[in-house]
Amino acid sequence: xxxxxxxxxxxxxxxxxxxxxxxxxxxxxxxxxxxxxxxxxxxxxxxxxxxxxxxxxxxxxxxxxxxxxxxxxxxxxxxxxxxxxxxxxxxxxxxxxxxxxxxxxxxxxxxxxx
Amino acid sequence: xxxxxxxxxxxxxxxxxxxxxxxxxxxxxxxxxxxxxxxxxxxxxxxxxxxxxxxxxxxxxxxxxxxxxxxxxxxxxxxxxxxxxxxxxxxxxxxxxxxxxxxxxxxxxxx
Numbered sequence: 001x002x003x004x005x006x007x008x009x010x011x012x013x014x015x016x017x018x019x020x021x022x023x024x025x026x027x028x029x030x031x032x033x034x035x036x037x038x039x040x041x042x043x044x045x046x047x048x049x050x051x052x053x054x055x056x057x058x059x060x061x062x063x064x065x066x067x068x069x070x071x072x073x074x075x076x077x078x079x080x081x082x083x084x085x086x087x088x089x090x091x092x093x094x095x096x097x098x099x100x101x102x103x104x105x106x107x108x109x110x111x112x113x114x
Numbered sequence: 115x116x117x118x119x120x121x122x123x124x125x126x127x128x129x130x131x132x133x134x135x136x137x138x139x140x141x142x143x144x145x146x147x148x149x150x151x152x153x154x155x156x157x158x159x160x161x162x163x164x165x166x167x168x169x170x171x172x173x174x175x176x177x178x179x180x181x182x183x184x185x186x187x188x189x190x191x192x193x194x195x196x197x198x199x200x201x202x203x204x205x206x207x208x209x210x211x212x213x214x215x216x217x218x219x220x221x222x223x224x225x
Contacts, residue, residue, distance in 0.1 A: 004157075006157075031210075031211045033211045033212065033213070035213075042215060042216070042217050042218075043203070043213075043215040045212055045213065045214070048210065048211045048212055050210075050211070055210060055211075056210060056211070056212045058212075088155070090157055090158065092158075092211070092213070094211050096210070096211055098145075098209055098210060099145045099146075099209070101211070102146075102148065102160060102163045103148060103160065103205075103207075103211065103213060104160060105150070105157040105158040105159070105160075106157050107156060107157040108155075108156065108157045110155070
């Protein structure tokens, strides 16, 4: 079956702009989580959506937001971009059960802010 | 708050060696623990998922063990190959889909 897909794969934006990233989960998965990966901070949890509702949120400013659609596809938006937002953004999908189902990651979107 | 530590941070070995990567976590109330590998600039590839009720899980040349009560897991790689070169990450899952990661172990296997 098809894996997790993320679009676009690469983005270059200017400070102050906004950006939207997309994640399509594995068919049947209802949970989508987003992570930011930087060389200095490593992998950090942004938020998780399950059945169109944000279920968990990490410690990021309100400029980072997301949503999930009825087909479980998810988008992440970053407004007023800063240089420090340059990172690899990864999404993961799973069935989303309480007992922690296996997570599957997409290839990531590389965002560069200039 | 869950914290994850992986030792060593980096490892360089010649091809053919058997390896042990260590992972420790502070909150033992977990449902499972997952090991991933990440190639530079790429996403994470799941290697093994070990449930909290299990002691070991094997996949090919990989074997993961879990001691939940002491907050430790090890990943054993047998007969390492250059294609095993990557960063290895472990993540304990305390429920739902929120994962906590350590810095990982960067492995280089030379021919």
